[in-house]
Amino acid sequence: MDVRAQRCPRTVRDRAGRRTLALVDTGLGAPARVARPGEPIGPDELRLATRNHGMPLEALRYDVTPPGLHYVLVHYDIPYVEPGGWRLTVDGAVRRPVALTAAELRARPRRTLRVTLECAGNGRARLEPRPVSQPWLDEAVGTADWTGTPLAALLRDVGLPDGAHTVVFTGADHGTERGVEQDYQRALPLVEAMRPEVLLADTMNGAPLPPQHGFPLRLVVPGWYGMAHVKWLREITVLTGEFDGFQNAVAYRLKDRAEDAGEPVTRIRPRALLAPPGYPDFMSRIRVVAPGSHLLSGRAWSGTGPVVRVLFSAGGDWTDAELGPVAGHWAWREFRVPWWAEPGSYQLSVRAIDATGRAQPVEPPWNVQGMANNMAQRVPVVVPPGGGHGAP
Amino acid sequence: MDVRAQRCPRTVRDRAGRRTLALVDTGLGAPARVARPGEPIGPDELRLATRNHGMPLEALRYDVTPPGLHYVLVHYDIPYVEPGGWRLTVDGAVRRPVALTAAELRARPRRTLRVTLECAGNGRARLEPRPVSQPWLDEAVGTADWTGTPLAALLRDVGLPDGAHTVVFTGADHGTERGVEQDYQRALPLVEAMRPEVLLADTMNGAPLPPQHGFPLRLVVPGWYGMAHVKWLREITVLTGEFDGFQNAVAYRLKDRAEDAGEPVTRIRPRALLAPPGYPDFMSRIRVVAPGSHLLSGRAWSGTGPVVRVLFSAGGDWTDAELGPVAGHWAWREFRVPWWAEPGSYQLSVRAIDATGRAQPVEPPWNVQGMANNMAQRVPVVVPPGGGHGAP
Numbered sequence: 001m002d003v004r005a006q007r008c009p010r011t012v013r014d015r016a017g018r019r020t021l022a023l024v025d026t027g028l029g030a031p032a033r034v035a036r037p038g039e040p041i042g043p044d045e046l047r048l049a050t051r052n053h054g055m056p057l058e059a060l061r062y063d064v065t066p067p068g069l070h071y072v073l074v075h076y077d078i079p080y081v082e083p084g085g086w087r088l089t090v091d092g093a094v095r096r097p098v099a100l101t102a103a104e105l106r107a108r109p110r111r112t113l114r115v116t117l118e119c120a121g122n123g124r125a126r127l128e129p130r131p132v133s134q135p136w137l138d139e140a141v142g143t144a145d146w147t148g149t150p151l152a153a154l155l156r157d158v159g160l161p162d163g164a165h166t167v168v169f170t171g172a173d174h175g176t177e178r179g180v181e182q183d184y185q186r187a188l189p190l191v192e193a194m195r196p197e198v199l200l201a202d203t204m205n206g207a208p209l210p211p212q213h214g215f216p217l218r219l220v221v222p223g224w225y226g227m228a229h230v231k232w233l234r235e236i237t238v239l240t241g242e243f244d245g246f247q248n249a250v251a252y253r254l255k256d257r258a259e260d261a262g263e264p265v266t267r268i269r270p271r272a273l274l275a276p277p278g279y280p281d282f283m284s285r286i287r288v289v290a291p292g293s294h295l296l297s298g299r300a301w302s303g304t305g306p307v308v309r310v311l312f313s314a315g316g317d318w319t320d321a322e323l324g325p326v327a328g329h330w331a332w333r334e335f336r337v338p339w340w341a342e343p344g345s346y347q348l349s350v351r352a353i354d355a356t357g358r359a360q361p362v363e364p365p366w367n368v369q370g371m372a373n374n375m376a377q378r379v380p381v382v383v384p385p386g387g388g389h390g391a392p
Numbered sequence: 393m394d395v396r397a398q399r400c401p402r403t404v405r406d407r408a409g410r411r412t413l414a415l416v417d418t419g420l421g422a423p424a425r426v427a428r429p430g431e432p433i434g435p436d437e438l439r440l441a442t443r444n445h446g447m448p449l450e451a452l453r454y455d456v457t458p459p460g461l462h463y464v465l466v467h468y469d470i471p472y473v474e475p476g477g478w479r480l481t482v483d484g485a486v487r488r489p490v491a492l493t494a495a496e497l498r499a500r501p502r503r504t505l506r507v508t509l510e511c512a513g514n515g516r517a518r519l520e521p522r523p524v525s526q527p528w529l530d531e532a533v534g535t536a537d538w539t540g541t542p543l544a545a546l547l548r549d550v551g552l553p554d555g556a557h558t559v560v561f562t563g564a565d566h567g568t569e570r571g572v573e574q575d576y577q578r579a580l581p582l583v584e585a586m587r588p589e590v591l592l593a594d595t596m597n598g599a600p601l602p603p604q605h606g607f608p609l610r611l612v613v614p615g616w617y618g619m620a621h622v623k624w625l626r627e628i629t630v631l632t633g634e635f636d637g638f639q640n641a642v643a644y645r646l647k648d649r650a651e652d653a654g655e656p657v658t659r660i661r662p663r664a665l666l667a668p669p670g671y672p673d674f675m676s677r678i679r680v681v682a683p684g685s686h687l688l689s690g691r692a693w694s695g696t697g698p699v700v701r702v703l704f705s706a707g708g709d710w711t712d713a714e715l716g717p718v719a720g721h722w723a724w725r726e727f728r729v730p731w732w733a734e735p736g737s738y739q740l741s742v743r744a745i746d747a748t749g750r751a752q753p754v755e756p757p758w759n760v761q762g763m764a765n766n767m768a769q770r771v772p773v774v775v776p777p778g779g780g781h782g783a784p
Binding site: 028029030039040041042043044045046047048049050051052053054056058059061066067068069070072074075076077078080125132133135136137139174175176177178181210211212213276279280281282283284285286288382 | 420421422431432433434435436437438439440441442443444445446448450451453458459460461462464466467468469470472517524525527528529531566567568569570573602603604605668671672673674675676677678680774
């Protein structure tokens with residue numbers, strides 16, 4: 001069984017292997033590119049931005065992100081999956097391949113985990129120059145209670161041979177990306193797939209998965225960026241070798257130049273986000289904050305270890321925020337920080353540090369595909385003199 | 393009681409009426425503008441596009457838009473409303489002002505209506521030159537079953553004096569817009585507010601309103617663009633005169649020049665949208681469609697009358713689509729149209745016509761604020777020769 005994506009850059013081949021259309025001439029299948037210095041958002045980035053959406057940052061007030069406010073990133077279309085005909089196939093290098101119905105999966109042991117999910121491209125549009133893709137600022141995040149059956153036990157049940165090495169997850173979403181026609185596929189090293197907290201989730205916040213979050217089944221890999229949490233999951237394939245499909249070998253890589261192999265994107269880097277205080281201006285999103293005393297709040301998370309420190313600055317020194325209780329190992333942690341607002345203009349900023357010592361940078365960590373940019377948030381704020389016009 | 397928005401362009405005044413900050417210097421309170429010819433999307437438009445989101449057009453397959461896929465447009469922040477302390481105040485020119493709890497509202501007569509809602513700014517980013525605001529393409533739409541109590545009966549119960557003329561609806565969302573600090577407020581002429589299908593809705597698709605759709609209460613005005621359906625509703629004020637608040641007098645107007653008074657934006661103009669066929673390219677969103685026979689489908693709606701005709705073109709003549717059953721007076725109507733796809737590149741297009749004879753234009757109806765642009769959708773499609781590479 002060939003689980004690798006077909007590679008046919010700039011052309012499409014038919015079943016006989018003949019080249020068909022030079023699709024790059026149509027704008028389809030164009031190679032990845034980096035915007036010119038100062039180049040604004042293009043029509044292709046806008047089309048993605050009107051489909052996919054972040055979490056409005058005022059929703060940082062919720063421990064669990066309410067329905068519809070969790071970020072969504074869909075590579076192709078949201079597929080329609082008829083639940084009656086759907087099966088999860090587990091095959092490849094396994095002793096007893098199976099095809100399970102949704103009811104059979106629900107009858108297996110179940111576990112609920114609160115997990116903060118973040119897109120690997122979060123922060124991309126804050127890079128300069130900007131890699132051209134989904135143009136996230138800071139908001140591609142959300143936290144949900146995911147319920148499902150642990151993957152490890154299912155893999156043990158189907159029987160892993162010596163030499164099993166990689167697990168490939170295939171979704172029902174289909175499209176082309178840089179000339180490569182593919183079902184969305186991502187692989188995990190077996191050792192990651194066997195972590196006890198990796199779930200095959202059919203439930204989000206107590207309800208069936210919404211279509212855009214992977215109905216009827218998605219993978220949840222706590223601590224990893226969103227590309228690993230394959231939605232509309234239909235097949236799990238165990239390999240004895242490596243997987244060189246597009247999303248692992250090409251798309252989600254940290255590299256300085258397009259021609260480099262680079263390093264795989266894996267776990268979420270630390271990030272803190274402030275719930276923006278005061279009230280906004282519609283168009284600029286600048287915040288108006290009353291002078292005086294404020295207790296600011298936000299959330300911080302990391303996939304490499306618990307957040308142990310959050311720093312705050314209004315332009316001067318960095319001061320420590322007060323951390324709330326740890327909300328499980330995989331979910332964001334609330335923080336609060338008092339701020340005395342004097343009249344003037346500010347850029348409020350926060351930085352998370354996790355237990356491994358990893359800290360958010362102030363300058364962006366540039367790479368050619370704009371992955372994992374966890375540079376510190378900046379919230380522009382105006383504090384008018386006097387508190388008399390309703391500024392909260 | 394002053395229900396009018398405070399007008400203080402370019403400055404904020406404190407309670408004593410003194411000018412405070414010239415906020416325009418900070419980027420806050422800048423006047424509306426139209427992009428230069430060819431000017432790409434700016435950072436301000438991108439910030440709005442990452443917060444607000446359209447309905448991915450593959451969701452046109454659903455009669456009722458699933459949770460989280462309905463379009464969302466929030467002018468300021470999504471406010472947090474504590475349901476226990478919340479009241480709906482009905483006051484102004486009424487005989488018996490009241491303040492109702494959520495339970496008191498739920499005890500009133502209830503009605504459920506299926507309503508298609510569309511943002512008045514839908515289509516704005518397809519105008520040339522482009523008015524700078526939320527940059528919608530075609531996707532700011534959704535359909536829900538809204539349940540609540542009819543407004544007309546409540547207004548009759550509080551007693552309308554002779555001369556009652558206008559009803560103002562005030563939400564809990566607060567911000568500044570072009571230098572005007574305001575709670576979001578919109579007024580309806582009394583005759584529109586008394587239509588039997590205007591609801592005070594606390595339920596969307598059988599569940600409490602999500603935060604981003606107006607929890608705990610929103611107005612639903614079937615047939616009107618979204619700006620009339622005030623979310624986070626907290627006050628209803630009857631006036632004997634006109635309302636000249638920002639959102640009625642300035643923002644939602646059809647006008648050729650900024651200095652004109654223009655005409656108010658009211659009812660939804662006819663529009664049809666195709667569910668894009670085949671599968672997409674990630675970045676360009678161009679569709680790949682297999683050669684041969686296809687049954688295309690989509691939805692069409694209008695606020696001025698039932699859709700009676702949908703026309704389809706793949707670049708040549710316009711042909712009639714087949715209309716599905718009417719799904720109530722205020723919801724979109726499904727259509728289907730067969731298409732024989734020959735290899736090549738196409739712009740698929742559809743146009744709705746309603747019972748009043750209003751028809752979607754092929755050229756955009758330009759106005760300085762980019763309102764109600766219902767120009768026909770164009771779906772770029774590539775049909776490769778041969779059907780052999782999985783194109784659906």
